[in-house]
Amino acid sequence: MSDTSLDPTEAFTQLGRIRLAETDLDGVLDRIAQLARRTLTNADEVSVTLLSGDEPRTAAFTSRLALSLDERQYQAGHGPCLDAARAGATISLPDTATESRWPEWSAQARAEGVGSSLSIGLPVQETVFGALNVHSAKPEAFDDEAIMLAEAFAGYAAVALANAHLYDTTASMAQHMQMAMQSRAVIEQAKGIVMAERRCTPDEAFAILAKVSQDSNRKLRDVAAALVERASGGQRR
Known part of the structure; x- marks a missing residue:
């Protein structure tokens, strides 16, 4: 011992x-x-x-x-x-x-x-x-x-x-839930931007984001975040 x-x-x-x-x-x-x-x-x-x-x-x-x-x-x-x-x-x-x-x-x-x-x-x-x-x-x-x-x-x-x-x-689990909520929020923001620019429905806006994600081999959240940042005048890093 x-x-x-x-x-x-x-x-x-x-x-x-x-x-x-x-x-x-x-x-x-x-x-x-x-x-x-x-x-x-x-x-x-x-x-x-x-x-x-x-x-x-x-x-x-x-x-x-x-x-x-x-x-x-x-x-x-x-x-x-x-x-x-x-x-x-x-x-x-x-x-x-x-x-x-x-x-x-x-x-x-x-x-x-x-x-x-x-x-x-x-x-x-x-x-x-x-x-x-x-x-x-x-x-x-x-x-x-x-x-x-x-x-x-x-x-x-x-x-x-x-x-x-x-x-x-x-x-x-709490951390993952928080991240999921943040991802959902930025995706919803991006959908709103696409809807305003393309004059389309929420479903059509989501489909557009999903296609960009697939074509660029990037996560949907990353595509949405880049779009939101661009729309807000920020510089993407």
Whole structure:
């Protein structure tokens, strides 16, 4: 464990106090990994796996070793962190020297100084799953008490992560909606200009803009914005 170990109660409190308006999803993920390393029994390295559909990625890690241990599983298509994420389960590898479920990965982990490993499923969102992965240099590092603590930590982490994911998704949707509204406004302005110049209907004006967009291989919004800028006497950049 890190030299600056943290009391579990304080760690849980910090997870609950994460201000989503002051950080992003990556920031929350990194905070979870760092707190886990300082809090969990015998935790030498930690990573967080996110699984969206069939696409896994390591969203946070405390060292290159933790990252490489995950990526080898992704390449193979199976392993403790992937299985824990998919099943929402806790998977313990008490001793990488005797582990038979994932022999190749275990041998690689052992060769890099990992004696035992623990992966705990993290439900994030309906289509996104995750796992908290904890590695120790010691064999038999995670007894029942250590696993219970890790599962408790994972429960708090899952709530923080789900809230962050929802916040991030909502913010992204709001941004896209704002951009869509701005695009619609400039297109409507451009239609009005075309209608005045060509003395045509709204549908005919839109068709004219759409044809210019297609012929010039430019987005409709860009065509409309250029027309509005020209009509207002601005210089197109």
